[in-house]
Amino acid sequence: MTKHVPGPSPESAESGGGVRSVKSAERTIAVLEYLCSATRACSLREVTTELGLPRASGYALLTTLLNTGWVEADGTGRYRIGIRALRAGAAYVERDDVVQRAQPVMNELNIELGETIHLARLDGAEIVYLATNISRHSLAVVSRPGRRLSSWATGLGKVILAWRSWEEVDELLPETLEPRTANTITDRPALRAELEEIRRRGHAVDEQESTIGLRCFAVPLDFGTAPNEALSCSVPVVRLSPDREQEIVAALLGARARIVH
Template sequence: MTERDGPLEAGRVRSVKSADRTIALLEYLSSADSRSLREVSQDLDIPRASAYALLVTLVRTGWVESERNGSGFRLGIRALRAGAAYVEHDDVVQRCQPVMNELSEKLGETIHLARLDGDEIVYLATCLSRHSLAVVSKPGRRLPCWATGLGKAILAHRRWSEVDALLPRTLTPRTEHTITDRAALRAELEAVAERGHATDEQESTLGLRCIALPLRFDGVVNEALSCSTPTVRLDAARETEILRALRQAQERILG
C-alpha cells in the first residue's frame, strides 16, 4: 500500500484464510475457559490437522496457552496485553474514567462503561462497589444488548429498522424477566428515548437493577454509563439519588 492509496476497502481486498481462521479461533476461545482440539475443529469447521497447527503456532507466540495435560487450550497472556492496551488507549475510556471513579466513590455502587459491538455490549471499564454484596462485571465481558440497561440506552437512539436488523432472530432470555418479544422491546426503547435513561429490571441478572444513560460522542451513541445495584439496597429515594448522580456524570463527560 503506497502513500497514494486510500483506506483499505473490504470489498476490494480478498481475505486471507489463515488470518480469518486465527481471528475466529481467538474469538472462540474468548468465550470459554478452555476448549479441546476436537471442539475447536468441530465448532469452527477446521480440519483437525489445520486446527492443531494453528493452535501450536498461537501457543508458541503466547496468544494461546495449553493446559498442562495438553487436553485443552485457552487464551494466552498476549491476548490480555492486547485487550489492556485497547482500553488503555481508548479515548472514551480515558475521558470517562475520572468521572466514573468519583461517581463510584459518591454512590458506593458498581459503575460500568460499555460499548455496542454487533448485538452485544462490551464492558470497557468498571468501578466496583465498596459493599460485600456487589456486582462484578470485568472489562471485556459481553452481554446481549437487549437484556441490559446499557444496551437499551444505546439502542434507543437508533432507528428501529437498524435495531431490528442487528438483533438475532430469536432474543434469548438471560432471566425470566428478559424482554424477548420484539414489539415489547420496541415499545421499551421508545420509552427509554423519551425519558432519557434505561433500566435493567433483573433482565440480565436476578436480584440486580441497573440504571443506564447514553453517551453521545460526535453525534453518535455507541456507549453508555450505568450504575448497577442489588435490589435489596434499593428504594425510591435511592433510585432518585442514583439517577441524579448519573445525569451529573453524563453532563461532565459530555460537557
C-alpha cells in the same frame, strides 16, 4: 450448531478496493475469538468441530498461537486464551478516548454512590464492558472488561439502542431474542415500546433482566451522534428505595454531562 469459518470464494476473494482476504488470518482470529468466549479450556476437537476446521489446520493454528503466547495449554490437552491477549486488550482500553474521558468521572461516581459503575460499548447485537469500578459493599456486582452480554437484556444495551431507529435495531438484533432471566424482554413489540419509553425519559432501567436480584440504571454517552457507549450503575435490589433510585439516576445524568461536555 456447528459454526463454519468463512473463507473467500473465487468470486469474492478480493474486496475493499482489491484487498485479498487471507484465509489463515480469518481462521486464526476465529480461534482466538472462540477461546475468548469459552468459559473453560477447550480440546482440539471442540475447537475444530465448533469452527468447522480441518483437524490438521486447527492443530497447526493452536500450536503457533501456543508458541507465541496467544494461547495457553493446561497440561491436559486443552487450550485457553493466553496472556498476550490480555496485553492486547489492556492496550485497547488504555488508548481508547472514551475510556480515558470517562474513567475519572467513573471514579468520582463510584465514590459518591458507593456502587458498581460500568462503561460499555455496543458491538453488533452485544455490549462489551470497557471499564468497571467495583462497589465498596461486600455484596457487589463484578463484570470484567471484555465481557459481552446481549444488548436487549441490559440497561446499557437498551439505552444505546433507544437512540436508533427501530428499523436499525430490528436489523441489528438476532431473529430470536434469547432470555438471560425470566424478566428479559424477548418480544419485539414489547422491546420497541420499552426503547421508546427509555428515549422519552432519558435513561434505561434493567429490571433484573440480566441478573436476578440486580437492577441497573444506564444513561447514553452521546458525543454529537447516536450513542455507541453508555454509563451505568448496578445495585442489588435489597439496597434500593425510590429515593435512592432517583439519587442514582441524577448522579448518572450529572456524570454524563461531565464526560460528553
